Amino acid sequence: YNYRAVVLANHGQYEFPSPNSLMESTMFKGVSGDRANFALPLSKLGKTKLGPGELKLLANMTVVKRIDERKNAVIDYLEMIKSNRPNLGRVFLYDVEQLGDENVARATQFRNDLAAFLKLGNSLPPPGATNTNKDESPYKIDICSDIYTNLRSTLLQHGKEMSEWLLEYFIESDDVFVSDKDFVKNILRAYSEDPCQENLDMQG
Known part of the structure; x- marks a missing residue:
């Protein structure tokens, strides 16, 4: 959200929907609460076994309101994928996070692994990027603000569910490669952690 807001403000657009209005499927320039959960799209690649426990976990990720009809539809769809991988x-x-890794050895290994995966003849150079999200702007939100408590709770629930599925199922697939698995696991575990918890502890 902050990235979109900063970029649009830099181009003269200054009206944005409230982040709280995007908790479910309503979208703002591709941003919504539902789209913050990318486990379901990844599950459609057919890289996991999609057993009963996994299907239940994925179905619970459907929407904030956890409508049974939607959950059953997701299970039916994934069952179809399982039969037609x-x-x-x-x-x-x-x-x-791996693109901006400050650990030189690990970052070099990441680029080497990616180059090898893509069957490139040479290693890749360090990525060059400008993170507009770091720009100061009055249109950026502070996700730790009390007015976004419900939104943060929703995103945190998404993070916990994604973390569980990615760790337990997706990256354990023989068809899924990661560079420095332990490092990636630590990143994925952080999806289930509240980024505002330290601030809340200090206030308490």
């Missing part, structure tokens, strides 16, 4: 080859999974 797409042949998409292996997947290289990474987190954006």
